[in-house]
Amino acid sequence: MRAQLTIDKIEIESILSLLATYRLLPNFQREQTIDREIANISISPEEIAIALQQFQQRYQLTSQEAVQKYIQIYSLTDIQLQAIALREYKIEKFKQQTWGNRLESTFLNNRANLDRATYSLIRHKNPELIQELFFRIQGGEQSFAELASQYSQGAEAQTGGQIGPIALSKLPPIMADKLRNSRPQQIHPPFLLEEWFVILRLEKLMPAQFDPQTQQLLLNQLFEEFLQEQKLQEQNMIITSSLAVSP
Secondary structure (H helix, E strand, O other), X not given: OOOOOEEOOEEHHHHHHHHHHOOOHHHHHHHHHHHHHHOOOOOOHHHHHHXXXXXHHHOOOOOHHHHHHHHHHOOOOHHHHXXXXXXXXXHHHHHHHHHHHHHHXXXXXXXXXXXXXXXXXEEEOOHHHHHHHHHHHHOOOOOHHHHHHHHOOOHHHHHOOEEEEEEHHHOOHHHHHHHHOOOOOOEEEEEEEOOEEEEEEEEEEEOOOOOHHXXXXXXXXXXXXXXXXXXXXXXXXXXXXXXXHOO
């Protein structure tokens, strides 16, 4: 008779079914993939101390009271908390060991996509209103921030229309191109962006630099691409296996 793993008398198959129902199964599978990849990453006693310190700094666990509160919120034991800290450290060490020597070339190949910008926009679904607001700004009748706060139909209305800094690669191509080729404070006439009519102004363009922040960003991107490749390989293996056993 097949032995089954149970957790609080619930069969593991039921746990997986619940994860699927709660839409947590993809994340669970992702974490399992990560565990397989970092299984051979070793940590020295010195690194254990560093890992725990970094974990506490990252989550602002600067006192024993804060640590205990964190443990209670997530229903952890002290051992589990340490295991989480060491796992996060292993993941970062895996990234460095796998892609650390490729970061500079990756940066140079993707530099344009890593530029960041701070910009202001006003968006509305009424093209006539947007055109009128553009003329008011051009004529100096009202400020961009004032009109954005009053008329813009997105969350940017809360900040006077200002957004960023944000990587140009995360913006729609039409916006990224306009910002990349703008002068500071240059205002672009209304244009259509999906269902919105938009007035756009560049505040500041920040060319990418090969600094620690950018290096971490690249490591994270390479890691995510790697996980996606692993996921596709696993899916292809499942499909191949299914076809092999088909009559």
